[in-house]
Amino acid sequence: xxxxxxxxxxxxxxxxxxxxxxxxxxxxxxxxxxxxxxxxxxxxxxxxxxxxxxxxxxxxxxxxxxxxxxxxxxxxxxxxxxxxxxxxxxxxxxxxxxxxxxxxxxxxxxxxxxxxxxxxxxxxxxxxxxxxxxxxxxxxxxxxxxxxxxxxxxxxxxxxxxxxxxxxxxxxxxxxxxxxxxxxxxxxxxxxxxxxxxxxxxxxxxxxxxxxxxxxxxxxxxxxxxxxxxxxxxxxxxxxxxxxxxxxxxxxxxxxxxxxxxxxxxxxxxxxxxxxxxxxxxxxxxxxxxxxxxxxxxxxxxxxxxxxxxxxxxxxxxxxxxxxxxxxxxxxxxxxxxxxxxxxxxxxxxxxxxxxxxxxxxxxxxxxxxxxxxxxxxxxxxxxxxxxxxxxxxxxxxxxxxxxxxxxxxxxxxxxxxxxxxxxxxxxxxxxxxxxxxxxxxxxxxxxxxxxxxxxxxxxxxxxxxxxxxxxxxxxxxx
Amino acid sequence: xxxxxxxxxxxxxxxxxxxxxxxxxxxxxxxxxxxxxxxxxxxxxxxxxxxxxxxxxxxxxxxxxxxxxxxxxxxxxxxxxxxxxxxxxxxxxxxxxxxxxxxxxxxxxxxxxxxxxxxxxxxxxxxxxxxxxxxxxxxxxxxxxxxxxxxxxxxxxxxxxxxxxxxxxxxxxxxxxxxxxxxxxxxxxxxxxxxxxxxxxxxxxxxxxxxxxxxxxxxxxxxxxxxxxxxxxxxxxxxxxxxxxxxxxxxxxxxxxxxxxxxxxxxxxxxxxxxxxxxxxxxxxxxxxxxxxxxxxxxxxxxxxxxxxxxxxxxxxxxxxxxxxxxxxxxxxxxxxxxxxxxxxxxxxxxxxxxxxxxxxxxxxxxxxxxxxxxxxxxxxxxxxxxxxxxxxxxxxxxxxxxxxxxxxxxxxxxxxxxxxxxxxxxxxxxxxxxxxxxxx
Numbered sequence: 019x020x021x022x023x024x025x026x027x028x029x030x031x032x033x034x035x036x037x038x039x040x041x042x043x044x045x046x047x048x049x050x051x052x053x054x055x056x057x058x059x060x061x062x063x064x065x066x067x068x069x070x071x072x073x074x075x076x077x078x079x080x081x082x083x084x085x086x087x088x089x090x091x092x093x094x095x096x097x098x099x100x101x102x103x104x105x106x107x108x109x110x111x112x113x114x115x116x117x118x119x120x121x122x123x124x125x126x127x128x129x130x131x132x133x134x135x136x137x138x139x140x141x142x143x144x145x146x147x148x149x150x151x152x153x154x155x156x157x158x159x160x161x162x163x164x165x166x167x168x169x170x171x172x173x174x175x176x177x178x179x180x181x182x183x184x185x186x187x188x189x190x191x192x193x194x195x196x197x198x199x200x201x202x203x204x205x206x207x208x209x210x211x212x213x214x215x216x217x218x219x220x221x222x223x224x225x226x227x228x229x230x231x232x233x234x235x236x237x238x239x240x241x242x243x244x245x246x247x248x249x250x251x252x253x254x255x256x257x258x259x260x261x262x263x264x265x266x267x268x269x270x271x272x273x274x275x276x277x278x279x280x281x282x283x284x285x286x287x288x289x290x291x292x293x294x295x296x297x298x299x300x301x302x303x304x305x306x307x308x309x310x311x312x313x314x315x316x317x318x319x320x321x322x323x324x325x326x327x328x329x330x331x332x333x334x335x336x337x338x339x340x341x342x343x344x345x346x347x348x349x350x351x352x353x354x355x356x357x358x359x360x361x362x363x364x365x366x367x368x369x370x371x372x373x374x375x376x377x378x379x380x381x382x383x384x385x386x387x388x389x390x391x392x393x394x395x396x397x398x399x400x401x402x403x404x405x406x407x408x409x410x411x412x413x414x415x416x417x418x419x420x421x422x423x424x425x426x427x428x429x430x431x432x433x434x435x436x437x438x439x440x441x442x443x444x445x446x447x448x449x450x451x452x453x454x455x456x457x458x459x460x461x462x463x464x465x466x467x468x469x470x471x472x473x474x475x476x477x478x479x480x481x482x483x484x485x486x487x488x489x490x491x492x493x494x495x496x497x
Numbered sequence: 498x499x500x501x502x503x504x505x506x507x508x509x510x511x512x513x514x515x516x517x518x519x520x521x522x523x524x525x526x527x528x529x530x531x532x533x534x535x536x537x538x539x540x541x542x543x544x545x546x547x548x549x550x551x552x553x554x555x556x557x558x559x560x561x562x563x564x565x566x567x568x569x570x571x572x573x574x575x576x577x578x579x580x581x582x583x584x585x586x587x588x589x590x591x592x593x594x595x596x597x598x599x600x601x602x603x604x605x606x607x608x609x610x611x612x613x614x615x616x617x618x619x620x621x622x623x624x625x626x627x628x629x630x631x632x633x634x635x636x637x638x639x640x641x642x643x644x645x646x647x648x649x650x651x652x653x654x655x656x657x658x659x660x661x662x663x664x665x666x667x668x669x670x671x672x673x674x675x676x677x678x679x680x681x682x683x684x685x686x687x688x689x690x691x692x693x694x695x696x697x698x699x700x701x702x703x704x705x706x707x708x709x710x711x712x713x714x715x716x717x718x719x720x721x722x723x724x725x726x727x728x729x730x731x732x733x734x735x736x737x738x739x740x741x742x743x744x745x746x747x748x749x750x751x752x753x754x755x756x757x758x759x760x761x762x763x764x765x766x767x768x769x770x771x772x773x774x775x776x777x778x779x780x781x782x783x784x785x786x787x788x789x790x791x792x793x794x795x796x797x798x799x800x801x802x803x804x805x806x807x808x809x810x811x812x813x814x815x816x817x818x819x820x821x822x823x824x825x826x827x828x829x830x831x832x833x834x835x836x837x838x839x840x841x842x843x844x845x846x847x848x849x850x851x852x853x854x855x856x857x858x859x860x861x862x863x864x865x866x867x868x869x870x871x872x873x874x875x876x877x878x879x880x881x882x883x884x885x886x887x888x889x890x891x892x893x894x895x896x897x898x899x900x901x902x903x904x905x906x907x908x909x910x911x912x913x914x915x916x917x918x919x920x921x922x923x924x925x926x927x928x929x930x931x932x933x934x935x936x937x938x
Contacts, residue, residue, distance in 0.1 A: 053824045056590055059563065060583040064575075066568035067548065079618075082546035084568035101531075101543045104618035108626050110539040138586035146588070160747050162824055198748035203866045282536045286640035286672040289858075369568075370546040409861045409894075411873045416894055416938060418871050420863050438864060442894070442938060470919075473642045474532055474544070493938075497864040497896075 019044075019183070022086050023175035026070050029095040031177060035072040035102070037115065038095075039176040041327060042068050042086075043369035048134065051164040052145040055153065059164075060138070067369035070098045076112025077105035082370035116353040116360050118330050120179035125324035127187040129220030133167040136221045141165050144229060151233035152195045157241035160196035163229060164214055165189075172327075180329035188320065188479065189223045190216030190465065195237035197244050204243035204437060206422050208236045210261045211404050216465035216479065217318045239423060242435055248496035249424050249439035255399030256441050256492040257392050260456070262421055263382060264464040264482035265405045270445040271303075271310050272380040272480070274414035275337045275345070276363075277352040279375075288471050289412025292445070293343055295356075301343040304449030307385050307487075310338040312347050314362060314378035319481025320465040321365075321378030328373060330362035337380070341450070349375050367476035374472050379463065379481035385455025389486040392454050394430040400494060401425040401432065402439055407497075410445075418442040420497060438497040448489060456485025499614060499649055500527050500549070502661055508573065509653040512553060515577040519557020520596050522654040523576075524781070524820065526550040529614070530646025533621040537638050538629040540622065553580040554821060556596065559589035561822060594805040594821075597814065599658040602785025606662055608776040610688035613665035614647035621645065624669065624694045631698040632673050637705055641671035645689050652783035660783045666775060667692055668917060672876060673705040678889060680704030681726070681856055681876035685915045685923075687775060704855060704877045711889035714880065714936075720851035721934040722844045722881065722908075728834060729916035729926035730857045730872070731899050732765060736829040736922065738865050738899075740767070740791045741817070742806035743826025751868050751900055752797045759795035760906035764835035766790040767801055767817065774831050774915050774925040779816060786816035791829070795904070803827040833925035837909025844908045844930040846884040852936075853879040853886050857895075868899040871937075893936040905932035 019042040030038035044066045051059040067084040068091065079102025083094035145163050152161040168188040175181050192214035196205040209215040209227050217223045258266060274291040278284060293301070304310075314321055314332030323332050328350050337345045346352075347363040352375065364373035393401060407420035424439035425432040461483055469478045505525045512523040527549050534542040550567040553576045562584025564576050621643045632639035647665040652658065667689035672681050682701040684692045723731075739750030751758070769786035770776050779785050782804055789799050802810070803818035806827055817827040845853060855877030863869040873892050880887045908930035916924045 051824060057561075057588050058822045058824050060561070060587045061563040061565060062579050062583050063565035063567075064570040064579070065566070066570050077540065078543060080542075080544040082544070082548070084548040084571070086569050097545055101545060101618045104622040105533075105540040105543040107619070107622045108535065108538075108540045108629060110537065138583075142586070142588060160749075196747070196749070201866075203749050282638075282640065283534075283541055285536060285674065286534075286642065286670060370548060372542060372544055407861050407863045407871065409859045409871045409873070411892060411894075412858055412875055416873065416892075418894060418896070418937075440863065440896075473534055473542075474530070474546075474644070497867070497869055 019173035022068055022091060023173055025088060025091055026068065026095055027175060027177050029092050030072050033095060033099045035074050035099060037073040037177055039071050040068060041369055042173040043170065045170040045368065048167045050141050050145060052149045053162045054160065055149050057142055065368060069366060069369040070095055071372060072098045072102050073113050074099050074102035075106035077102050077109050078113060079105060080372045113351060114354040115350040116358065118350055118360060120176065121325060121329055121331065122181045123324060124183045126185040127218045129187050131221035133189045133221045134169060147230040148193055148233045151230055152193065152237040154234050155237035155241050157197040157244060158195045158237045159198045163193035165191045165224060166214060174325065174327065174329050176329055182325045182329055184324060186218060186323060187220060188216055189219050189221060190214040190467065191224050191227055191229060193229055193233055193236065195240040197240040199244045202244050204240050206236045206240040207404055208232045210464060211406065211422060212468060216320060216467050217463060218320055218322045219318045243437045246435040246437040249400060249436040249494060250426060251495040253491050254494050255396045255488060255490050256494060257399060257401040257486060257488045259403040259486055260462055260484045261464055262402055262405050263487050264484040265408060267310065267380055267382050267482050267484060268466055269408060269410045270414055270417060271337060272377040275347055276375045277346040277348045280346065281352055281355065287473055292413045292415050297343055299344060302341055302450060303338045303343040303446055304341045305452045306340050307452050307455050308338055308341050308449050309383040311336050311381050311383060312363060312378050313381055316379040316381060316463060316481065316483055319379030319463050320479035321481040326362040326364045327366045328360065328364040330360045332378065333362050335361045347375050365478055367478060371474065371476050374476065376471065376478045377469065377480040379483060381483035382455060384458040384461040384485055386457050387454035388456060388460055392486065392488045393427055393432065396427045397429060399427045400436065400439060401427060415445050417445065439494065440497055441492050441494045443492055451490045452487055453490055454488040456487065461485040499529055499647055505649060505651045506661060509651045511573040512576055513653060513655060515573055516655065517581060519555060520655050522554040522596050524552040525651040526648065528646065528648035530644065531618065532642055532644040533625055534642045535625050535629065536640045538633055540625060543618065551576045552820065553577060555580045555584045556593060557584060559593065560584045560587040561593065562587055594808050596654045596656050597658060597782050597784050597804055598656045600785050602778060604660055604662050604778055606776045606778045607772045608687055609663040610665045613645050613667045613687065613689040616645040616689050627694045628671055628698050631702060635702050635706065637673040637675050637702065639671055639673050643669045658783045660779050662778050664777050669697060671697060671701045673701050675705055675709050677710050678705065678708040679876045680708055685917050708877045708889040711891045714852065714890035714893060716893065716936045716938050718933055718935050720848050720932050722848060722853045722928060722930050724855045724928050725914045725926040726856035726916060727854045728929050729924040730860050732832050732834050732924050732926060733918040733922055734860060734862060734870050735868060735899050736832050738862060738868055740801055740829045741827045742800040742802045742810060745800055746806060746809055749865060751866055754797050757796050758900050759792060759903040761795045762837060762906050762909055763792055763795050763903050764790065765792040766833060767829040767831050768833055769831040771833065771925060774833060775923045780818040781820045782818040784814045784816040784818060789815050801827045801829045830922045832922060834927055836911050836913050836927050839908045839910050841910060841928055844910060844928055845881055845886055847908055847930060848881040849883060851881045853881050863896060869896065870899060871896040894938045895935060896937040897935045902931050902934055907932050
């Protein structure tokens with residue numbers, strides 16, 4: 019890897035690049051998927067290649083190449099340089115990068131058990147047991163469960179002298195039970211929806227998920243939802259479970275604090291942000307209960323690493339401090355516009371794509387409450403579990419989310435299961451109505467594996483630490 | 498630049514020659530693509546990538562294993578060894594769908610253009626310069642992306658199937674922003690030379706200048722005219738929610754064959770051979786793709802099939818498979834809504850008091866069986882008063898059943914444009930007038 023990087027950087031220098039960096043990436047992925055008692059997928063995949071980023075004539079160029087012979091690498095560097103020169107033809111001002119320490123370092127995700135060392139048959143057996151447990155519920159007609167393991171080695175080198183070798187290990191898994199009747203379809207998932215929950219961790223994370231032990235209960239919940247009452251409508255108190263709180267953070271805090279969005283780089287696609295620079299330091303984003311951080315040092319998050327894909331060290335940045343908007347996630351280029359150093363959030367999906375500002379682990383910091391306290395002190399409201407639907411406008415203000423499960427609360431008690439719950443609002447109004455956040459014991463790290471951004475599109479794995487939290491006077495309805 | 502056809506076929510043959518026994522299906526995917534992004538009237542990201550991916554499905558003794566390799570690792574020996582490792586460890590399945598045999602379909606299609614495949618970064622920069630100059634002349638800022646790419650696919654299996662086809666796509670999208678509002682337009686084509694950059698600039702500038710200082714429209718049920726950009730999103734979601742046979746077999750589809758669910762004006766289907774819709778001749782099993790009419794005159798008709806779902810229903814695959822095996826089932830990836838007889842002025846002229854919507858944003862399903870989706874309007878929503886488009890309104894959230902909306906269709910444009918969805922599905926969409934459409938906030 020080092021030899022590839024050195025050749026790329028030497029060639030870029032000889033072709034006139036004022037700056038160059040290079041990521042050599044090797045990625046292994048193992049996916050197992052069981053559906054209705056059948057192991058549908060046993061897929062082993064490997065991906066290797068090099069991403070080359072250069073600045074020439076003050077403009078960016080990038081080329082990704084899947085071969086590592088000298089001729090292919092030289093051709094790819096030449097392509098990146100030519101692209102940069104074309105960029106310079108439609109340029110307003112030359113690219114400036116905030117200074118960064120040229121680190122020489124190594125990092126590896128700490129794991130108790132390397133997931134690739136666990137025999138495949140043990141993984142298959144776990145999935146089949148999970149499937150069998152879901153199958154005990156007759157109304158469940160579609161049963162799916164899966165495991166995914168990732169080992170990615172990234173070698174980053176820059177013309178400024180950085181040489182960083184990182185290995186990231188991820189383990190993920192989950193189950194979905196779908197119950198059907200003539201007029202209704204309901205799905206329940208565990209530990210999270212959309213296929214799986216994932217962490218930067220080893221096999222131990224899979225064992226902690228308790229897939230077989232949870233399967234029958236979750237399947238029973240799917241069946242019960244078929245005949246549950248529709249969620250009541252109106253303005254009421256909403257309590258979100260930690261997984262839904264994590265997605266709420268993702269959409270309404272994570273994305274709007276990406277500084278490239280704020281500066282217009284994503285305006286044509288992902289959108290912009292309501293959190294404009296003039297609001298920094300004084301805008302009331304949420305209540306005093308709300309502190310949000312971007313923390314690449316949080317243990318086990320999918321955004322946990324030692325260095326980002328510009329070679330900047332992973333760090334903790336406060337985005338919202340006890341309700342006040344106080345920070346952005348930045349890159350070297352966007353930070354330079356404010357005369358600040360990057361806070362290390364540039365990440366690329368793989369070797370073939372450029373790094374963009376991406377969430378690391380955007381966390382809702384723990385509060386002092388508990389779920390049971392929140393329910394016990396709620397006169398009328400709903401407790402909502404596990405995301406089913408999510409949508410938010412291009413400035414990250416007007417949102418609407420649906421959840422798989424809902425419980426109506428009356429006089430401090432859960433009184434009935436309700437289905438097809440939807441809640442909606444406007445981001446700062448919603449977070450200002452937050453009056454309770456779960457404490458450290460109820461706080462956990464969640465993984466989102468389908469965060470989309472950029473053109474060409476990139477799916478990033480990001481983390482969110484969250485606990486159950488409560489909001490007052492929220493608009494609730496039923497689909 | 499893409500490799501030669503012969504080189505890709507040779508890779509596939511080399512893989513099959515190494516297969517130790519049983520059935521095997523190899524996929525060779527060769528791609529080369531470039532994309533230029535611009536914001537604030539300047540290029541800010543500009544990228545290119547090329548890669549060769551290999552995929553092997555091994556089926557023997559009731560066990561299936563799959564390997565996928567890209568890059569330096571993508572070599573026949575490694576591919577076969579990795580797939581065999583996965584296969585050997587998989588449990589035995591009592592029944593496995595067979596690999597399809599060659600069906601005699603043609604590999605010819607109109608989906609490839611050398612001009613697109615060989616376009617240069619300078620070509621794209623020149624097009625972007627045309628847009629940014631036009632924006633600046635109108636005191637606007639331009640943002641967007643111009644992509645051009647080509648790929649080729651070889652699918653071959655041990656039952657004698659051996660297919661090869663190329664495709665190319667050029668896409669130019671633009672948002673322009675003024676002091677207090679924005680507009681949007683895009684173009685997609687097989688041949689980059691057919692993209693009218695100046696025409697795109699004129700369209701988006703007109704929308705942007707019209708969409709300044711929008712006022713609030715109250716939520717409620719409106720008569721609407723949806724531009725093709727918005728109609729395409731609805732049709733794409735309809736395909737995802739229930740036009741595949743697996744959704745019906747699992748009880749998740751809204752489709753009730755023979756039942757009239759939509760206006761008689763509405764015909765929706767999938768046709769991978771339509772030259773206007775980025776054609777491609779076969780699916781990911783190498784089965785020739787056949788046109789399927791899913792909604793005919795508002796009546797639920799047929800589903801798209803892959804080999805496993807066709808086996809269940811005792812019919813032939815329609816050639817809509819995703820890479821096998823998968824849990825998603827067949828996918829309609831060349832969707833269309835049939836054209837009508839109207840032009841945009843006629844559609845708008847039939848609205849007494851309603852809204853014109855340029856495009857939707859962040860559409861997500863809320864209730865699949867009822868085809869309920871939610872999303873926002875974006876970059877060009879206008880009041881229609883007494884048959885004329887008048888003042889701009891601020892973006893609105895809608896929450897609406899697609900089937901219910903299409904049941905109220907009262908006009909469809911005669912012109913259509915190809916749109917490319919989030920999952921690369923192509924949708925050939927007209928503009929539509931819908932008499933009932935619900936905005937919720």
